Amino acid sequence: MVPISYYLILSGILFACGVTGFLIKRNIISIFMSIELMLNGVNLSFVAFAAQWHALSGQIFVFFVMVVAAAEAAVGLAVIIAVYRTRETLNVDQVDLLKL
Amino acid sequence: MTHLIIFLFFGALCVAGAVNLLVQRHPINSALSLVVVMGSLAVEYLLLGAEFVAAVQVIVYAGAIMVLFVFVIMLLNAGEEEQTKGSRVALLFGIPGMLVGSVLVGWVLIERTGSQSVAAGALPGAPRTIGWLLFHNFLLPFEVTSILVLIAIMGAVVLASHPDSDQGRKES
């Protein structure tokens, strides 16, 4: 019997790590991975609450989050490839002009 | 008791993987740590009885999305991160802000939930029940997400195709 708060703390830690990674990483792909980490943290809390309240829709929502994450990852990486082609760099600090 | 031990073990693994993601300089190392995190999370889901979600987590998330990440890292020859001077604001405002935000939310949630516990396998999420819900109550969102995926495919293909080439058109 694990208290629900333990799951929530774990979820929070994962989310915080994701935000920190977003803030301190310079490689754009690493930043993307931090975003995935954040999403995973949130998924955990969804499932935890679904178990607590016996509402299966929590798990359904996790399913949808995963679908969206997949789509987002696909498109995002395509964008990264496109930017890399013109800028020749993956360093996010060097891509700061709106004009390509 | 075993429930708690398993939870703690894989929880620690999650956190270790997350921290490693932050610490590593080469993106491939970060990607692999992320895979570890996802695997541990799958176990946590199993502990909560979400079988279908755990399976989907491993197959889709760790198996497809992360593979995609690794492919892209390879494609772009991403090397170790350069140490460029970033933004002071991010460090100055962002991290404290994030800390404050997460602490607050955590505190609220924990206070609300108090000492309620969840048993292992509390809510069986069998594929049959999930599927039934998905195609009955959540049919519309399901169809919308399928369109979303279609759009994502088209977008990815267009964006990543070589300029001045008709490759994107010819692929289905």
Add this chain to the structure above:
Amino acid sequence: MTPDLHLWLIPVLPLVGAAINGFLGKKFSRQTVAAVALLFSGAAFAMVLFVASRFSSLTTPHVEFLATWIRAGAFQVDFSFYLDQLSLVMLLVVTGVGFLIHIYSVGYMWEEGGFYRFFAYLNVFMFFMLTLVLASNYLLMFIGWEGVGLASYLLIGFWFTRDSAASAGKKAFIVNRVGDFGFLIALFLLIRHFGSLNFEQVFQSVAPITPESGGAGLLTTVGLLLMVGAAGKSAQIPLYVWLPDAMEGPTPVSALIHAATMVTAGVYMVSRSHVIFERAPMALTVVAIIGTLTALFAATIGITQTDIKRVLAYSTVSQLGYMFIACGVGAFSAAIFHLMTHAFFKGLLFLAAGSVIHAVNGEQDMRQMGGLRTKIPWTFWTMTIATFAIAGIPPFAGFFSKDEILWRAYQASWVYWFIGLFTAFLTSFYMFRLWFMTFFGEYRGTAEESHEDSAHDLAHDDTRAGAPAPHGQGHGGIHESPRLMVIPLVMLAVLSFTGGWIGVPASLGGSNRFERFLGPIFHSAIVTEGGSATAAPEKETDGHEPQTGHGTELLFTGISVFAGLVGFVLAWLLYYHDPQLPQRIAAGLGGLYEAVVHKYYIDELYATLFVKPLIAGSALILWHGIDQDVIDASVDNGAQGANEVSDSIRHMQSGNLRSYAGWVAAGAAVVIAYMVWMGTR
């Protein structure tokens, strides 16, 4: 049922002419502009004649209501017009002389630029002057008062590209404003204490008040303040300084505005307010003193001036002083009589001077003239008539009016009479000085113009009225003015000769019809309780005067004629017989002469006392202090502040992804904190 004479047409007709010429005149030909101007001013004159013909059937005062203007509680001001004998006389003078001067101006200004503008301004002046004269309340009169000031400014500065003309216009307007300030305060006092500015109401409220003895009563204050206004408009001490400078304007303007009509507005206003003045003896004394001093002062300056128009300007100031003496001793009808005759001969003098200036191609210095009487005969003879009129030689017009004033002045105090007599002598002297210097002796101007044929003169006289003869540039020597200019001269000469005959006093066998005509106005019953000797009421002059008075009056008449003749002889002596004599006298008088020639340095005094401190203070406080440091600075600093704020915020938009993420995280924390706080409250 009082007949409706449509009095409002009288001012409005010239206004219509002004509007047409003002807005459309630029596209008209000169003939059209002149026709429009003459048509509308002539129509006003015709209207006045019509009203005059119907006058005997009216009950006076005849008031016509046009529209309500202000209604504020119990206080009401209307656009309504007031016709009685006084305003009828003023109307005839203004429209009659005005119309003649319009005709003259067509010829005089024919070659000038801005022809349409001149006539638009002239008609605007007529509108405002007629409003002033016909107004039935002080506020409408004030509108006319201000309006003629405006028209005067516009016309003095008509050649605005000349610095001196523009400055003269400004000076006239500003000095007038000082007077208007006094006028306004008087109006405020009237509203405060009588609740109305309507003539009938004010005079009815004032009538029962006993005359104030000693200084500081309400009516005295009102009277003194009204006199301040009149001093500004009618160029009395200390506000006369604008009138000599106003000669920068074209000569018809000097004739109409600064001789015949506008400057007389002060006299009209004081006469109209005689009900107030008669109950404030101290104010009347002040009026008389100001008039006396001004008459003497201006006459002394006039004898040294060399510009022909300046002499006439100082003469105007001096003659206006006479009118105020008359008002000050209570002889209001004598003042109006002199106003009328003065309009005739002074208007004629100015127009003839314009003709002279036209003849010698723009020269205005009398020292460059001389011997012109054979070359410009019409101008010479008309100007001669005017000079005799102003010198007070019988039977010309000025004699009767000036004599009336001197006689009444004597009855108040011999001091007024003596100074007035001396001034009459000075007047005669400087006018004949002008006459001799201009028309007699040898021609002293630039030689080539003097030898042109006199056949030219005849050719010019035969030109069609309306055809131009350029009066600026050398068209060929000294020539008579075109008929369009000569005809008004002749008509005014006739009036200067005969105009006094309606006021022949009983002592000389006449019946003084003028005074009897104005009698019903100035015969107001005064409640005198030990009234002071200076406020002598109008006397009955319809022949019942005791015979003993006539002897003294005839004696004084003789003395004043004698003074005029002495002036003539002295002028003949100094300027015809022995032309070197004046210079020797001037050299002998040294500093005194210098002071008089420089107009007693009054302009310099005013400049030091008022003008320079005002300009310095205005530059320091208003310009640098308020305009630059407050208004400009606030706008500039506001803009700069906005600039700086946006400059500092601009750095947020760096394009750096991580800083954006940082801001988002911080913002999210704030929002979460807020929600938690709201949730736990």
